[in-house]
Amino acid sequence: MTAPTAPHRPNPGRAGPTRxxxxxxxxxxxxxxxxxxxxxxxxxxxxxFAQMNVxxxxxLAQTLExxxxxxxxGTVASFETAVRxxxxxxxxxxxxxxxxxxxxxxCGQEYRTGQIRTTxxxxxxRWRLATVQIIVSVVLGVVVTILAFVMSDVVLLLALPAEGRxxxxxxxxxxxxxxxxxYSAVMSVVAGVLTTVLRSTMPxxxxxxxxxxxxxxxxxxxxxxxxxxxxxxxxxKTFLFGYAPDATDPSVAAGLVILLGWLTAGAxxxxxxxxxxxxx
Amino acid sequence: xxxxxxxxxxxxxxxxxxxxxxxxxxxxxxxxxxxxxSGKSTxxxxxxxxxxxxxxxxxxxxxxxGDLGPYPLRRVGALLDNAxxxxxxxxxxxLRWIAQTNGISRRRVDEVLEQVDLTGAARSxxxxxxxxxxxxxxxAAALLGDPDVLVLDEPMNGLDPEGIRWIRELLRRxxxxxATVLVSSHFMTELESVAERVVVLARGxxxxxxxxxxxxxxxxxxxxxxxxxxxxxx
Numbered sequence: 001m002t003a004p005t006a007p008h009r010p011n012p013g014r015a016g017p018t019r020x021x022x023x024x025x026x027x028x029x030x031x032x033x034x035x036x037x038x039x040x041x042x043x044x045x046x047x048x049f050a051q052m053n054v055x056x057x058x059x060l061a062q063t064l065e066x067x068x069x070x071x072x073x074g075t076v077a078s079f080e081t082a083v084r085x086x087x088x089x090x091x092x093x094x095x096x097x098x099x100x101x102x103x104x105x106x107c108g109q110e111y112r113t114g115q116i117r118t119t120x121x122x123x124x125x126r127w128r129l130a131t132v133q134i135i136v137s138v139v140l141g142v143v144v145t146i147l148a149f150v151m152s153d154v155v156l157l158l159a160l161p162a163e164g165r166x167x168x169x170x171x172x173x174x175x176x177x178x179x180x181x182x183y184s185a186v187m188s189v190v191a192g193v194l195t196t197v198l199r200s201t202m203p204x205x206x207x208x209x210x211x212x213x214x215x216x217x218x219x220x221x222x223x224x225x226x227x228x229x230x231x232x233x234x235x236x237k238t239f240l241f242g243y244a245p246d247a248t249d250p251s252v253a254a255g256l257v258i259l260l261g262w263l264t265a266g267a268x269x270x271x272x273x274x275x276x277x278x279x280x
Numbered sequence: 281x282x283x284x285x286x287x288x289x290x291x292x293x294x295x296x297x298x299x300x301x302x303x304x305x306x307x308x309x310x311x312x313x314x315x316x317x318s319g320k321s322t323x324x325x326x327x328x329x330x331x332x333x334x335x336x337x338x339x340x341x342x343x344x345x346g347d348l349g350p351y352p353l354r355r356v357g358a359l360l361d362n363a364x365x366x367x368x369x370x371x372x373x374x375l376r377w378i379a380q381t382n383g384i385s386r387r388r389v390d391e392v393l394e395q396v397d398l399t400g401a402a403r404s405x406x407x408x409x410x411x412x413x414x415x416x417x418x419x420a421a422a423l424l425g426d427p428d429v430l431v432l433d434e435p436m437n438g439l440d441p442e443g444i445r446w447i448r449e450l451l452r453r454x455x456x457x458x459a460t461v462l463v464s465s466h467f468m469t470e471l472e473s474v475a476e477r478v479v480v481l482a483r484g485x486x487x488x489x490x491x492x493x494x495x496x497x498x499x500x501x502x503x504x505x506x507x508x509x510x511x512x513x514x
Contacts, residue, residue, distance in 0.1 A: 017350030017383075024380035031373035032366070033405075109366050117363035118421070121328050122353055122381040124346045279330040 018132065021123045025136040029106050038102040039144050045098065046090045046148040050155035053086040061161055083160065083167040088176045088240055090152040091145055095184035096233050099141045100191035100208045107137060107192045108201025116199075116279055126275040133196070133274075134189060134267055141188030142181050149177050176240070183236045186259045189266040190232060196273045221248060229254075232262050281306055282327065282429065282462055286336035289322050296322040297484040299336070304462045304477070306428070309451050311471040311492075312464040314481035315510055320464040321361050323481070324433050327462075328358055340429055340460075353382040357422035361433040361464075364414060367407035371398055371417050374406060378421050392420040396446075411438030419447065429460045436467045448474045468503040478502065482510040 029035055060082055068078050110116040123129045156168050167173055190211075195204035214220055215233035228234055229250045237246075239255035250258060282304035289296040297319035304310035312320050325331040327338040329345035340348060340356055348355050365374040375389045393399045396416040406414065415438045422430060430451075436444050444467075451461055451474050465471050471478065478495050480488040487509040488495045492502060499505040 020350075020383045021381055024377045027373065027377040027380055031369050031377070033368045113364040113366055114360075114362040115364070115366055117325075117330055117360050118378065119381075120330055121345075121358055121360065122378055124329050124348070124352055125350065128350075278332060280325065 017123075017125070018128055021128055022132045022135060024122070025132045026139075028109075029136055029140060032106060032109060034105050034109075035102070035140070038098075038105060039147075042094055042098040042102060042144055043147055043151055046094055047151055047155055049090040049093060050086075050152040051159075053089060054155060054159040057082060057086055057156075057160060057164060061164070079163065080167050083156070083164045084172060084176060085241060086156060087149075087153065087168055087173050088180060091149040091177070091180045092183070092236075092240060094148040095141075095145050095180055095187055096236070097208070097212055099144055099184055100187045101205055102144065103137050103141055103188045103191040104195045104201055104204040104208060106140060107133070107195040108204060111195075111199045112201065120279045127271065130271045130274045134192065134270055137188045137192040138185045141184045141191075145181055145184035146177075149180060153177075179240050183232075183240060183259065186232060186236075186263045186266075189263055189270070193266040193270040193273070196270055230258055232259060235259050235262075281341055282310070282431075282460055283337070283339045283342070284323060284327070285338075287323060287326055287333050287338055288335040289319075289326060289331060290334040295484055297326075297481075300481070300484070300486050301336075302479045302486060302489050304460055306460045307455050307458050308476040309455055309461040309463060309474050311475035311478040312462060312481065313466070313468070313471065313478060313506055314487075318481040318510070319484040320481055321433055322484075324358075324360070324431055324462070324464065327431060328356070328360070351382040351425070353378070353384070353425035353427065355425070355427050356429045356431060357425060357427040358430075359415075359418045359422045359432040359435050363418075365406045365417060368405055370403050370405055371409065371413075372402035374417060375421055375424065379424050382425055384424050388424060388426075392423045395423065396420040412440055412443055415439055416443065419450075428458065430454060430462070432461070432463045434464055434466070436465055436470055444470060468501070468506055472496070472502040480506060480509045 060079065110119060119129065120126075153168055157165050160168065191204065191208055194207050195201060198204050198207065211231060212233060215231040218228065220228040220231070225248045229248065235250055235255040235258035237255070238249045238252050239259060242252060284300055284302050287300040288298050300319065300323060312323065314320050322331065323338070326333050327340070327345065337344065345352060345356070365371070372389065372393065375392065376386065379386070379389050390399070393402050396419055398413065398416055398420065401409065401413060406417070409417065415435065419432070419435060422432065435447055439447065448470065451463070455461055463471070463475065472492060475492060477491055478489070479486060480495065488505070496502045496505040499508060
């Protein structure tokens with residue numbers, strides 16, 4: 001070990017404290033190996049799901065009559081709708097489950113070894129700390145979802161017949177992308193706040209999966225359709241797909257309001273958890 | 281100057297520290313000693329704004345930690361107990377994010393890595409570090425902002441003799457430059473050789489405070505005084 005050097009006064013940073021904290025929070029996330037492994041797995045799964053959709057659409061294309069087909073429930077739907085749903089389905093699965101799990105792992109690193117104490121000592125302003133943590137969680141979630149969306153689109157563009165490719169490149173196809181990014185941002189905040197409140201990765205992962213299971217199983221539906229409709233995955237369905245797959249689903253506008261409600265409540269709880277609970 | 285004034289921290293069923301008062305003046309190493317659970321870490325956490333006192337204050341140069349400004353690491357460097365780096369991150373990245381929070385340059389990260397002799401291991405992941413290397417990484421983090429106040433919770437844990445000698449020299453040099461140093465430790469002999477003042481805590485209360493000579497006076501060593509003060513009930 002070298003002898004201690006003469007006092008060194010670091011130059012004051014030109015960036016403001018919030019920008020400095022934001023940069024640090026990004027560095028913290030990007031230097032985690034689990035982030036890169038997790039993102040890689042999500043993107044690989046996304047390509048796999050997109051490939052499965054392509055096979056399905058190719059089969060469907062053989063059965064078209066006037067650009068329409070008979071769906072499994074007997075309804076008649078257009079090929080355009082099927083392609084649009086396919087554009088959405090892979091990124092939707094990522095945003096609903098995989099991205100939240102990834103965000104929980106990234107946020108949970110703060111609590112694995114007590115690193116949150118170092119963080120809080122370095123950034124004592126808890127509002128600032130919560131703000132940058134929320135921003136970084138949303139950015140990570142959205143970036144992974146954008147990559148998933150782009151990769152899914154590339155697979156569809158390479159494998160679909162011409163009429164399908166037109167749908168992928170249409171304004172409606174792009175709008176679907178913007179919607180799924182909104183959903184991803186909401187789910188990133190939900191995952192992050194669960195981890196922050198529970199102060200551990202594993203319980204947060206269990207909670208995220210539990211919410212998903214509640215939504216997919218529909219066990220709340222007979223008890224309270226209202227509560228069932230308030231689950232983020234249910235609210236997102238109509239908002240994302242543009243129509244209500246089930247009669248009990250909320251409307252498109254209600255779905256958006258519910259998602260924004262989750263975003264707002266999640267951010268407020270995140271602020272409260274860091275501001276009013278002791279780091280210890 | 282570190283000032284702890286009538287500090288009390290009460291949890292639902294337990295009093296961690298009760299009416300603790302002492303000062304750590306500039307230009308001196310102040311040792312904070314006491315058995316496990318005596319309130320040393322709680323006092324340090326209250327000083328660093330990580331836990332809210334039920335009563336009393338803990339200040340640095342008259343300011344509560346949260347009022348030190350947006351870049352507190354330039355004024356106070358801390359090595360915290362139970363705040364280990366994330367194992368999967370590289371050592372240099374651990375220091376880099378801490379430096380970025382307080383607008384400290386990348387060059388300074390390299391400097392402190394050299395000071396603690398971790399330059400060669402900087403790009404290794406922390407999970408590959410020995411206990412002593414992790415401790416040196418923590419000390420490097422405390423030195424990042426070149427602060428005038430150092431708060432070190434058990435800095436000698438895991439260090440080899442060379443590392444202990446190095447930290448002794450570091451603390452002496454820092455105090456010679458006028459720094460305020462508060463060190464909690466179980467290494468009595470080491471503390472006796474480096475600290476000018478000592479505060480003895482037991483069951484959340486100050487049992488003795490003063491210069492080493494004052495506290496150890498009448499005993500054959502600081503260790504003997506420690507056992508006397510921490511076992512005698514008040």
